[in-house]
Amino acid sequence: MKFPLGQEIYKRTPVYLINLKELISWFRLERFNGVLVEEVSNVNTQVLVYDGIIPKAFTERNGEILAEDSNAIEIFVNDYLARNGFLSLFSYDKELIPPLLILYFSTPNIFREESYLFIPERLIEDSKKENSISHILIENSEDKVHFLFYDGKFKGYYSEKDGIIKEDISFLSELFNKSDSFISFYQISCGEFHKLNIPSLKFSFIEEEITKWVEKLLEYVNFIMRYYESHGMYIENTNKILDGLNILCSSLVCLDNKFIIKKEIMGSYEEVEGEIVEVIRRINRELSDLWGEKFVHQKYIQGYKKFIEEYKNDKKIIELLDEINLENIEF
Amino acid sequence: MSMSLERRISIFFLILFMVPFLILLSIEGKLLKNESLYPLFYEIAEILSLIIAIYYFSKIGGVWRGWLGWLFVVLSLVLLFIADFAWNFYPLFKGEETPFPGIPDIFYVLFYVFAFVFLIYFIRLLGLEFDVSEKFLILLISLLFLVLLVQGVLIPVLRSQEMTILSKILNIFYIVGDFILIILAFMLIVKLWGGKVAKNYSYFILAVFLINIGDILFTYIFRDFKISNWAYIFYLASFLLLAYSIVRESLLHISK
Numbered sequence: 001m002k003f004p005l006g007q008e009i010y011k012r013t014p015v016y017l018i019n020l021k022e023l024i025s026w027f028r029l030e031r032f033n034g035v036l037v038e039e040v041s042n043v044n045t046q047v048l049v050y051d052g053i054i055p056k057a058f059t060e061r062n063g064e065i066l067a068e069d070s071n072a073i074e075i076f077v078n079d080y081l082a083r084n085g086f087l088s089l090f091s092y093d094k095e096l097i098p099p100l101l102i103l104y105f106s107t108p109n110i111f112r113e114e115s116y117l118f119i120p121e122r123l124i125e126d127s128k129k130e131n132s133i134s135h136i137l138i139e140n141s142e143d144k145v146h147f148l149f150y151d152g153k154f155k156g157y158y159s160e161k162d163g164i165i166k167e168d169i170s171f172l173s174e175l176f177n178k179s180d181s182f183i184s185f186y187q188i189s190c191g192e193f194h195k196l197n198i199p200s201l202k203f204s205f206i207e208e209e210i211t212k213w214v215e216k217l218l219e220y221v222n223f224i225m226r227y228y229e230s231h232g233m234y235i236e237n238t239n240k241i242l243d244g245l246n247i248l249c250s251s252l253v254c255l256d257n258k259f260i261i262k263k264e265i266m267g268s269y270e271e272v273e274g275e276i277v278e279v280i281r282r283i284n285r286e287l288s289d290l291w292g293e294k295f296v297h298q299k300y301i302q303g304y305k306k307f308i309e310e311y312k313n314d315k316k317i318i319e320l321l322d323e324i325n326l327e328n329i330e331f
Numbered sequence: 332m333s334m335s336l337e338r339r340i341s342i343f344f345l346i347l348f349m350v351p352f353l354i355l356l357s358i359e360g361k362l363l364k365n366e367s368l369y370p371l372f373y374e375i376a377e378i379l380s381l382i383i384a385i386y387y388f389s390k391i392g393g394v395w396r397g398w399l400g401w402l403f404v405v406l407s408l409v410l411l412f413i414a415d416f417a418w419n420f421y422p423l424f425k426g427e428e429t430p431f432p433g434i435p436d437i438f439y440v441l442f443y444v445f446a447f448v449f450l451i452y453f454i455r456l457l458g459l460e461f462d463v464s465e466k467f468l469i470l471l472i473s474l475l476f477l478v479l480l481v482q483g484v485l486i487p488v489l490r491s492q493e494m495t496i497l498s499k500i501l502n503i504f505y506i507v508g509d510f511i512l513i514i515l516a517f518m519l520i521v522k523l524w525g526g527k528v529a530k531n532y533s534y535f536i537l538a539v540f541l542i543n544i545g546d547i548l549f550t551y552i553f554r555d556f557k558i559s560n561w562a563y564i565f566y567l568a569s570f571l572l573l574a575y576s577i578v579r580e581s582l583l584h585i586s587k
Contacts, residue, residue: 229396230396231396231456231457231458232395232396232397232400232453232456232457233457234394234395234396236584288525288526289526289527290526290527290528290583291523291526291528291529292522292523292524292525292526292528292529293525293526294522294524294525295457295522295523295524295526296526298460299458302458302460
């Protein structure tokens with residue numbers, strides 16, 4: 001295992017029982033920290049999740065790396081779509097991940113030197129410096145063992161053979177004494193870590209889809225806004241429509257009475273759907289205050305019907321509207 | 332807590348109405364001898380309310396499509412002001428009765444045209460569609476008014492021996508005009524009931540009602556009018572209500 005296993009949330013669950021879209025959205029929303037593992041026969045893909053984003057992923061077969069990052073995610077997604085294999089999810093203490101990441105995104109202080117050249121106690125002492133993040137990697141022909149330190153605190157070690165996190169630091173000295181051991185040492189300050197350019201890998205089809213999906217729904221919302229406007233009804237202060245919404249408040253912006261996506265949607269389908277419905281409700285409530293509920297309701301239904309008529313060939317949006325039941329929205 | 336702007340404006344409008352009204356009462360009660368005080372304060376009240384209405388209306392952004400509609404109300408109010416000023420000009424500056432029909436009537440007629448355009452503009456802009464019960468209600472009210480109009484006003488005016496043809500036409504025009512404006516505004520109120528905008532239309536409709544009462548009083552009761560005619564207090568109230576409806580509508584659309 002390239003990454004440690006952490007605390008088990010679920011283990012070896014058939015992929016078809018997991019809604020990956022919701023899971024990824026949930027990672028984003030909860031700023032999840034952990035690892036998602038997909039196993040298909042003897043191939044496994046490990047996806048590291050840090051603060052809701054995906055900085056690193058590997059596909060391995062018996063310890064041999066077959067693919068990395070986007071390619072690994074592609075393998076993951078293809079197997080998921082083929083309803084093949086099993087998924088396991090483990091969560092981490094957030095502080096465990098920065099020492100894992102510096103292995104991939106920083107330059108080593110020591111790189112694959114024979115271990116007998118170094119004094120393990122001095123390395124530990126160095127790693128326990130406050131405000132520093134350190135990673136000691138000891139490898140031999142059979143295994144690789146990672147020792148992780150965050151802000152001078154020892155967070156545990158794990159071996160790539162089993163991935164289990166252990167806390168006995170004296171094991172480091174034991175490893176040093178083995179004849180064929182090589183050591184790598186990575187260390188950076190906490191401040192430098194935040195400056196690292198850590199990528200956010202995408203679950204292409206899923207994340208593009210949620211954005212496209214929101215775009216489609218916004219097409220409807222904007223159509224209704226335009227319809228209202230063409231009948232002399234408009235909202236003076238559109239910014240307050242998004243106020244307090246968990247996801248859309250930070251992802252959307254309203255310019256000239258038109259909602260557009262300003263940044264990546266980080267939310268689950270269910271929540272985004274709920275918030276889109278809430279946006280329409282708020283628009284209608286705001287207008288009802290001025291124009292009366294009965295009239296706004298009549299105009300809303302007229303706008304809805306006009307939209308269906310104009311977009312009748314766009315099956316996707318028609319299905320979406322039907323699914324959310326936007327015709328019968330109450331406000 | 333400080334008073335809201337809307338409340339302060341409504342109190343100011345109430346004062347604008349009460350001062351000429353109290354002067355009228357004093358003249359009627361023989362407490363005041365100088366009759367021309369009434370048209371003077373009448374004009375002051377009108378001009379102040381007109382300035383306030385234009386000031387707030389000028390603050391609405393022209394982006395709103397309804398802006399054009401309310402511009403017609405502002406213009407109709409300006410015409411009404413010119414008409415009233417021309418009407419009061421005779422007693423104020425010449426100390427004599429205003430001739431009827433006369434120059435003020437040109438502006439009164441134009442007032443009706445603009446007010447009519449305003450209502451039609453909004454009915455078309457909003458694309459009003461009525462259900463059966465609403466249609467029934469509008470029809471019922473229209474018929475009721477029509478019967479009262481024909482019975483109470485049109486027939487007596489047509490039969491009148493004293494009126495010239497032109498004054499007959501004008502009297503009928505004013506009263507039929509009131510009737511049309513009331514029905515059109517009523518259509519808007521029925522549809523927009525419950526919203527703040529509907530309240531502004533109800534001020535509009537109330538204003539037209541008061542003009543209507545004034546017209547009936549003028550046509551029937553006070554034909555032998557004096558300078559301080561009771562019919563005028565209804566005209567003043569309707570002018571202030573029209574200005575007030577413009578202010579309220581503007582406040583709804585001014586960016587906070």
